[in-house]
Amino acid sequence: MIFKVTKGISAHLFKYVKKVDIRFNPFDTRTRSARELLRQIQAERYSKANPKLTINIDIVDTIDPPKIDFEYIDGTKTEFDTQYFQVKDMLMEVHSLTSVMDMNYELEGKSVDDL
Numbered sequence: 001m002i003f004k005v006t007k008g009i010s011a012h013l014f015k016y017v018k019k020v021d022i023r024f025n026p027f028d029t030r031t032r033s034a035r036e037l038l039r040q041i042q043a044e045r046y047s048k049a050n051p052k053l054t055i056n057i058d059i060v061d062t063i064d065p066p067k068i069d070f071e072y073i074d075g076t077k078t079e080f081d082t083q084y085f086q087v088k089d090m091l092m093e094v095h096s097l098t099s100v101m102d103m104n105y106e107l108e109g110k111s112v113d114d115l
Contacts, residue, residue, distance in 0.1 A: 005095045011049035013098040014041075015112045018073050023058040024066035030083035034066035037087045070094055073112070074101060 005013070022038050024031035041055065066082040068090065078097065080090050105112055 005091075007045060010091075010095060011045040012112075013095050013102060014046050014053065015050045016072050016074075016098040016101045017050065017053055017070055017094065019054040019056065019069075019071040021056045021058070021069040021071075022067075023060060023064070024082070025060050025062060025064070028063070028066065031066040033085055033087050033090070034068055034082040037068060037082070037090055040087060040091070072097065072101065 020041060022034055024034040026035070038055070038057065041053075046053065068080045068082050070078040070080075072078075076097070078093060082090070102112065
């Protein structure tokens, strides 16, 4: 089943992301997904929805594989070796995890906007 998320819902779900750490070598062809994900999460809709979101970029000159780590407001983390993922797959996993968080907050009578 395809998990389709609109831009508005995507921006809302990104409120549950606390921090994104991105590490890549810009001259390595394996970094295409890491660079594209960075471009996408720097969109204005994400910064407006979550002004507390921290994006750390580590540009390296080593042959280490590109890596992206997401940290969520509940302390959980997701790590991606981005050479093996497309951007849509990484974002689908992030949206899947944050939609569960959103549902749990709603069931508990909480709101991510109150944080």
